[in-house]
Amino acid sequence: MRYVVPFVAQWPGTLIAVNTPDAGLLAAAQAVEHYEISRYGTLKTWAEKLGMQQAVMLLDQTLTEEKNTNEAASRGDSRSGS
Numbered sequence: 528m529r530y531v532v533p534f535v536a537q538w539p540g541t542l543i544a545v546n547t548p549d550a551g552l553l554a555a556a557q558a559v560e561h562y563e564i565s566r567y568g569t570l571k572t573w574a575e576k577l578g579m580q581q582a583v584m585l586l587d588q589t590l591t592e593e594k595n596t597n598e599a600a601s602r603g604d605s606r607s608g609s
């Protein structure tokens with residue numbers, strides 16, 4: 528996450544300059560969600576391989592929340608977040 532945040536933090540300022548601050552914030556939020564989805568997906572796969580069923584269930588719930596947040600950002604809904 529520490530690599531993603533500084534990278535996307537540059538976008539809002541750039542987009543505010545062209546008068547589209549919401550687009551910049553939503554794009555930054557989506558970058559974070561994509562990062563989280565990739566990490567939780569990897570952890571879920573490892574948990575499956577290790578037979579850790581409770582962890583699989585919890586990571587699956589978290590993945591669903593992250594995907595829903597990403598879809599909300601895609602629609603331009605900045606009120607949803609996880």
Ligand SMILES: [Fe+2]
Pocket residue numbers: 559560563593596608609
């Ligand atoms: Fe998230």
